[in-house]
Amino acid sequence: MHITEMRRTPTNNGSGGSNAAPFGINGAAKSSLFAARNQTSQNNVKSSDMQSHYEQAMVAENDALIEALSGDVSALKRASMGLREEVHEHLSLMDRLSGAFDASRGALRGTMGRLDKVMKNNNSKHMWMLAVFVLVVFIFLYYILRSKQK
Secondary structure (H helix, E strand, O other): HHHHHHHOOOOOOOOOOOOOOOOOOHHHHHHHHHHHHHHHHHHHHHHHHHHHHHHHHHHHHHHHHHHHHHHHHHHHHHHHHHHHHHHHHHHHHHHHHHHHHHHHHHHHHHHHHHHHHHHHOOOOHHHHHHHHHHHHHHHHHHHHHHHHHH
């Protein structure tokens, strides 16, 4: 029975109609009216419980994802710190190498200057002495190597 079908009718002024409801709604109509209300409230409770359970599951999943993300961020931080240290070490090595190359460049310039001076000197005596020295060294090495083979 629907609410629209029920009309408000006065009760029997206590003269024998003890089963009648105060507004003219009998017990069956009352129970069907309130049963729908109770069922709706039970559905709301079930829905609320399901929603609460769903929210708890989502919070737990979010916490797990945050924990995993935190671990990934920590790993990336350690990796970036390692890279930073490596870069500093390489920069230090490059600075030392740059200094060594600068010193070598200076020494080579000095040697090239002296060689240019020797080459410009028309005195062939130095060239003959150098050629004889190289020849003597080669002959000496030849005899030493030949004596070791026997």
